[in-house]
Every structure is written in structure tokens, then in C-alpha cells.
Amino acid sequence: MEAKGLFNVARKEFIGHLTSKKFIVILALFLIISALAMHQGMDYYNNRLENYKEQLSQIKEVEGMEPGYMPEKPTIMLVFMFMSSHIMLLGAILAIAMGFDLVSKEKETKSLKSLLSCPVFRDEIINGKALGGTLALVFAMVTALLISLAILLIFSIVPSMNELAAILVFGIVSIVFLLAYFAIALMMSTVSGDSGSALIYTLVIFFILGSLLPIVGHTVAGMVAGEPPERPAFEFDIRDETKESEEEMQQYQEEVRVYWEKQRRITDAFNIISPNMNYMTISLLISNPQIYSAVYGQSSSSMTSTGYFTGGGEEAPGLQEVLGKVWKNILALIIFSVVFFAIAYVKFMRMDIR
Template sequence: MTAERVFTVARKEFADQVTGWRFLVILALFLGIALAGTYSGVGSYERDLDRYAQELATMDDRFDEPGRMVMPSKPPVEGVYSSMFLVLISYGGLLAIAVGFDLVSGEKESRSLKSLLSHPVYRDEIINGKALGGVALLVLVVGGVLLISTALLLVFSIVPSPDDLWMILTYAGVTLLFLVTFFSIALALSTLCRESGSALLLAVVVFILLSSVIPYTTTHIGTALMMEEPDRAAYGGDTSSEGYQAEITAYYGQWDLVKSATNLLSPRMAIDNLIQRIHNSPSSGATLEDTLGKIWSSIAALTIYPIVFFAIAYTRFLRMDIR
């Protein structure tokens, strides 16, 4: 395998996708969803600004009590982006599936794959190039969404600060990981199925399982196996007692374990948890260790799923009987 041939296949795949009608439809849907999320985030941001202005106004009446004054903090612009990306990922998995469900099965049906293999290119170079081209397309889509959303904010005279920039880029990065996860699932099913229709149907079924069925089932089974929440009355209402604190700590420890298992098994729950934790981390005052303890399962899910399904696609394609 040579990198040059991999990039050649990737460029061809990228060009074919970008010039096709499906890319225009997917990009339009992504932009429509992103603009709706941005508009919703702008409305929430403006309400927070009004609340911030009211809190500042009340400070004028408290100058005689300087020891009790706490300056309110201005709402960050990155909250608009967190709202936008949360809306985007609601349907982004299905759009990512649309990018990859026929990358291999479609070429098998049109018999163009057999013609491609007649050229001086190896199978591993083809599958790696196709995967790289699809990921590049998703990078283009996420980057385009980010630029257009930023332009819309500038129209509303909302300018992100340098402190907001790294969080905005983090939102874009984890959203891209989420899209790559479902793209890898679609690519793997495209190599496993003989027909594109079957690959699309199975990919949608997997999307529903990972987004709804598995998190619902995992949460309910986990809560059923958990200990009961400690009763304050059993300790005479004394929540500071050593016995109550030990039980409540164990209870919330089990709940965190259930949430971690749910995030690990569901990319959708993982990305929701990750974006919310990133958004709340500045105001919560949590340490880096505490934050990592809350998001490790989300990071693992968004890393393991793409690796596993890309490995399935790679292995299956190398052993595929192409006639």
C-alpha cells in the first residue's frame, strides 16, 4: 500500500461525492438544521443577555453593601454553538449514513468496482481511500456549517471572544467524531451487504438501536439494579450524618456507573453528554480530573465505534469476492 495511491482514490471519491446531487441535498439539510439550531441558540443567548442586563441594573441599588455583591457573568457566545450542534446531531447520524451506505455496495451493483480493481491499485488502498474521501467530505460539511453559522451570528452583531474559540472548535471536533462514527457504520454495512438498499436499511436500524433502544434499555435495566435512594427520614432528617453521606455517595456512584454504561453503548448519548459537559465546565468550577471522570465513556464510545467498524469494513473488503 502506498500513500500516493490512497490519496488518489480519496481525491476521486471526494470529487465524485462533491459533484453529485446527493452532496448538495445533504449539505442543504445540514445547513437548514444548523441554521434552525443557531436561531434557537441566538434566542436563548438574547434572553440570557436581558437577564444579565437586569442583574447589572440591580447592582446600582447595592453599592452600600459591597461585601454582599457578586458581579454577574456575561453569557458566553459559545452557548449558541452548543445549542446549534446539539440540534445538528439529532439528525446528523442519518445524514452521515447517507454519505457512506453505498460506497462499496453501489459500485458492486454498477460493476464499476471490478473495473477499478483492474487498475494497478490494491484493495487496501481502495477501501482506505474511500474512507478518507468520505471523512474529508464530512470535514467539509462541518466546516461549512461552522462558517455559515458564524456569519449568521455576525449579522446579529454577536462576536465570539477568543476564550470562546477553543470551545467552539471542540464542539465541531466532537460533532465530526459523531458523524464519522455513523459513516463508519454505513461503510462497514456497505461492504457486508450485496445491495445498497439493504445496507441503507440495516444502517438506519443500527442508528435507531444506538440512538434510542439501547440507551433506553440500558438506563432502565441499570436503574432497576441500583440500590434505593437513601431515605432522609431514616437518619432523622440529618443529611450531614456519616451513615447518610456514605449511602448517598454509593447511590450517586451507581448512578454515574449507569450513565457511563449508557454513554459507552450509545454514540448519541455520548455526544450529548460530551457537549453538555464542555458547555457547563467553565461555570461548574469542576477540576480537569472531575471533568474527565464524567466524559471518559463518551470519548471512548466516539473513538471505539469508528475504529471497530472501519476495521470490519477493511477486513471484509480485502476478503470480498467481486464478480
């Protein structure tokens, strides 16, 4: 394959995206909302930091505190938790807007014939379009991350090396998520007769994968798992605790565990084919590693007043450990992009040019 044609197409596509009005408008909206979300996240982070400091001072004041218990210092990655929800919506819309007419518009304006009359292979064209779009998405994500870092510095927060690594991973995962929708849009642009149909079909897929599938998964899980086990009918009295009631309680707890495990397996099976759910899982664990204990750990978990999990004072897992747990979700996102790019590639190569 001649790389010259590929890079020429990619270069033109990259410049075309960056100078197109729709890209500029959606990117501007995305950056503004991300910056606002960052600001919101900063407030949340500062509150958590205040709590942490209060807890520390209480530990120092209270005598006889159990040795070894230390509250977990909040990470600045919490700020990015707020950003991820906007990436999931506006970022996906940006990716769809970039991809839905990449091929269909060329067919409509007849520029594809002019392009194919030049000495360039078809695969260079489709790969160049994919590469140009990917670079534009990387540009958008890097810009968003640089703005977020600037906001952190404005608030006099300097990320540690570990946090910088987590931000980098967050950025990469976000790009892979955006690529999944870009690939879907590109595929629809290749198979659809016109850009209007391509956009509608892509939005339908976006809705199905992003909203409908998780709801269906949850409903199916509820139907398959049935009613939750009933709590044993006895009144718990610490003065009259019998061995029988203790065994009954243990059995109940085991049944509850099995019940929720079954539900989780079914919802996971649905969620793994939803880019949104995969991205949510990954970004949540990267941005709030303490949730790791609540979701995967054996210890008791708790939910804060703001609705976020915290892991009852356990040490937060490292980035590597978190990545080890969400590798399936990352792989699913990558497979999504690859499969849809592959369909677009094959369809474009076989496209009838008349």
C-alpha cells in the first residue's frame, strides 16, 4: 500500500474536520461544558478534601481510636468523573457528526469519482478518512484534557505522577470510546445511500446502544433472577441470639449474594455490548478508584450523600489494579471500533462506483 495517498487523504480530512463549522461548534460546546463540569468537579473534590481533613483532625483529637484506621485522601481524578458524563453525550455527538457523511457526502457531491480518478488505492481513501477523523478526535480530546489541567493549575492543584498517568489513561479510554461512535458513523456513511439516512441510522444505533440496551439488560436481569430472597421472619435480639437464627441469617445473606451476583452477570452481558456502559465503568473506576472496593472488593461499601460510592476507608487500588479489572470493557470498546471500521472498509472496497 502506498503511504503517500493515505497521508494525503488523512491530511485533507484532518484539516477538513478542524475547519468545518459543525466540528468547531460542537467542539466549542463540548469544551465549554467540560470546563463547567470540571468546575463542578472541583467543588466536589474540595468538599471531599475538607471532610478528609476534618476526619484526620478528629482522629488526632479522639483518644483510643483504633490504630491503623486512616481515611483515604481524595484524588483529583474525582474531577474527571464529572467530565466523563459529558464526553459520553457531547463527545459521542461530535464523533457521530464527524463520521456520518464522510463517504455518503462524497457520493452525493460526486467528488468520489474525481478522487478515484487519481492514482490512489481505494483502501488508502477509507483508511485515510479513518486516520484523519481519529487525529481530529485526538485533537479534541487533548484540547479538553489540556483545558482541564489548566483549570486544576488555576485552582493551585498540581497532580502527582500517578494522577497524571490516570489522566492519560482516562484520555486514551475516552478517545477509544469516541472512536467507537466515529466507526459506527463511518460505517453507516458507507452503507447508506445518503447522508440523511446515515445520520438517522447512526443516532438510532447510538440510542439503542447507549440507552435502550442497559435498560433492557436491567429488565431482563430482573425477570430472570426473579424476586429477591425474603428476609427470615424473626426479631433480632442481641440478648436472645440463638445458633439457629444465626445460621438462618447467614443462609439469607448467601442467597442475597447469589441473587445479586446473578443479576450482575446478566446486566454485565448486556452492558459489555454498550460502548457507553463500558466507558462509564472504566472512567468511573479510573476517576474514583475507591469505588473499586465497593464494586469488586469484599468489604462493606457505602454511598455518600452525593450518590457516589466510597470504599469504607480501605486503601484505594492502584491504576494497574483497576485496569486489570476493566480490561474486558477496554477490549470491548476496541473491538467495537475495529469491527465497525472493518465493515466500513469492506463495504467501501466493494462499493459500486457508477
